[in-house]
Amino acid sequence: MTYRDAQLQVRAMVATERGTIRKEAATRIALVYPSPYRAAMASLGYQQIYRLLNQVPGLAADRAVLPDDAAAARAAGWPLLTLERERPVGEYPLLAFSVAYELELAGLIDCLALAGIPALAADRDHHHPLVVAGGPLTFSNPVPLAPYVDVIVLGEGDQLAGEVVAIAGDVGWRREALLDALRDRPGYYLPTVHGDHVPKVGQADDALLPARSQILTPGSELADMFMTEAARGCSRGCTYCVMRRSTNGGMRVVPVADVLAGIPAAARRVGLVGAAVTDHPDIRAIVRGVVDGGREVGISSLRADKLDDELVGLLARGGYRTLTVAADGASERMRRVVERSTKESHLLETAALAARHGLKTTKIYMMIGVPGETDDDIEELIRFTGELVKVHPKVAFGVAPFVAKRHTPLDGTDFAGIEVVDRRLDRLRKGFAVYRGKAELRPTSARWAWVEYMLAQGDRRAGLAVLDAHNAGGSFAAYKKAFAARSAAPTGARARVPSSSEIIALRKRTVAASAAGQ
Numbered sequence: 175m176t177y178r179d180a181q182l183q184v185r186a187m188v189a190t191e192r193g194t195i196r197k198e199a200a201t202r203i204a205l206v207y208p209s210p211y212r213a214a215m216a217s218l219g220y221q222q223i224y225r226l227l228n229q230v231p232g233l234a235a236d237r238a239v240l241p242d243d244a245a246a247a248r249a250a251g252w253p254l255l256t257l258e259r260e261r262p263v264g265e266y267p268l269l270a271f272s273v274a275y276e277l278e279l280a281g282l283i284d285c286l287a288l289a290g291i292p293a294l295a296a297d298r299d300h301h302h303p304l305v306v307a308g309g310p311l312t313f314s315n316p317v318p319l320a321p322y323v324d325v326i327v328l329g330e331g332d333q334l335a336g337e338v339v340a341i342a343g344d345v346g347w348r349r350e351a352l353l354d355a356l357r358d359r360p361g362y363y364l365p366t367v368h369g370d371h372v373p374k375v376g377q378a379d380d381a382l383l384p385a386r387s388q389i390l391t392p393g394s395e396l397a398d399m400f401m402t403e404a405a406r407g408c409s410r411g412c413t414y415c416v417m418r419r420s421t422n423g424g425m426r427v428v429p430v431a432d433v434l435a436g437i438p439a440a441a442r443r444v445g446l447v448g449a450a451v452t453d454h455p456d457i458r459a460i461v462r463g464v465v466d467g468g469r470e471v472g473i474s475s476l477r478a479d480k481l482d483d484e485l486v487g488l489l490a491r492g493g494y495r496t497l498t499v500a501a502d503g504a505s506e507r508m509r510r511v512v513e514r515s516t517k518e519s520h521l522l523e524t525a526a527l528a529a530r531h532g533l534k535t536t537k538i539y540m541m542i543g544v545p546g547e548t549d550d551d552i553e554e555l556i557r558f559t560g561e562l563v564k565v566h567p568k569v570a571f572g573v574a575p576f577v578a579k580r581h582t583p584l585d586g587t588d589f590a591g592i593e594v595v596d597r598r599l600d601r602l603r604k605g606f607a608v609y610r611g612k613a614e615l616r617p618t619s620a621r622w623a624w625v626e627y628m629l630a631q632g633d634r635r636a637g638l639a640v641l642d643a644h645n646a647g648g649s650f651a652a653y654k655k656a657f658a659a660r661s662a663a664p665t666g667a668r669a670r671v672p673s674s675s676e677i678i679a680l681r682k683r684t685v686a687a688s689a690a691g692q
């Protein structure tokens with residue numbers, strides 16, 4: 175593999191795009207996504223920051239993404255090239271990473287290696303670019319990122335991304351001067367200044383909403399879909415969720431006219447994005463506006479208790495084939511414990527609506543291993559699935575092991591255990607078998623959920639373990655060994671699973687703290 179091969183691969187990605195920004199500017203920075211292109215272009219946050227940074231006079235932001243086969247690219251000595259300029263990322267004065275979740279830390283390490291930049295900030299000097307990170311992960315626990323980056327932009331980066339780049343340019347891209355300039359500004363976590371104490375997340379000015387796609391491409395996971403925010407945040411209080419009402423004041427709604435006016439004429443597929451889009455008071459008018467324009471529609475978050483004939487009818491007209499909702503708790507009891515308002519009656523109605531409107535599948539997201547869950551909750555899910563498949567004969571469950579996140583009432587609760595999760599998945603598999611193909615289980619890995627947990631609840635030692643594990647081949651066994659070698663215990667772990675009443679007390683304390691503005 176040669177430099178030319180890397181160039182051709184990048185060129186092939188860009189060739190299918192509409193909306194690529196080709197800008198001449200005195201200053202250029204690299205906007206790096208530590209997952210492959212198809213994921214990068216399906217990230218509305220990444221697209222929004224790309225659009226906003228390129229609106230700044232005199233500044234251009236060029237994208238770079240993790241190669242599909244990062245190991246092969248590293249072995250072949252490929253440089254990481256920007257998509258717009260086909261220039262090595264290592265030549266830029268500043269790299270800004272967008273990190274969505276814990277397991278992308280390995281991708282960030284790969285990107286730095288491909289850019290020829292030492293992974294650890296402590297090993298870099300003034301010859302190296304500045305490294306900044308932001309993105310959804312910063313709402314929960316960014317501390318494992320600390321060894322690798324100079325600055326972390328916390329929470330909503332719509333304004334802060336432009337601010338940090340402007341300040342970095344003003345101080346001549348000098349690390350110490352940048353840290354001095356940022357140390358008293360809100361919204362930044364500076365690992366060498368703040369230690370493991372993470373300041374409060376930033377909140378963007380509502381005038382910058384809605385976030386919108388800049389680029390349409392068939393190469394995205396959401397092929398050729400124009401994404402636009404309909405709402406930001408959520409007003410509900412699920413106790414495991416970082417986007418709950420205590421984050422940045424709950425849900426902020428984008429007016430119908432603003433959502434619809436921003437959709438370009440060329441967009442044939444429109445994705446309405448937000449933590450709780452169906453809680454938008456005018457969601458039906460928005461969906462009708464999209465569908466009446468002859469477009470397909472997608473919604474990132476359907477709430478079962480918000481669906482009715484009118485909305486599902488519109489979704490069916492807009493090309494829906496699968497009606498997807500989240501239930502999260504395996505039983506009515508567990509949903510009450512985690513304050514998830516979805517009930518069996520809502521799920522049965524969802525399945526009935528899917529059947530009535532000719533949709534192929536009802537899909538339900540579920541967590542297992544939630545604190546306080548027992549085998550009886552799993553048995554209840556198996557029994558209830560029998561009721562669901564009588565209503566709609568194709569039900570799929572996307573099942574993920576519960577991972578406790580920072581800034582939630584369940585922060586610090588233990589991982590259920592790989593064996594427990596695998597045993598419960600196995601029980602579900604066997605339980606669903608009696609429904610003869612009408613109920614399908616689509617689980618995610620318990621092992622990698624445990625790795626996610628170690629990072630979600632860990633500190634810098636957990637972050638450093640990722641480098642060790644990655645250098646040792648990146649297998650699950652390598653991670654296990656690396657966490658043990660670094661003594662990377664979850665820092666907030668409790669000795670035992672809290673009872674339901676303890677969880678309710680925790681929840682009350684968090685709500686009170688949030689009301690007090692803490």
Ligand code: SF4
Binds near residue numbers: 408
């Ligand atoms: S899980 Fe969904 S409904 Fe619950 S708080 Fe989070 S975004 Fe809101």
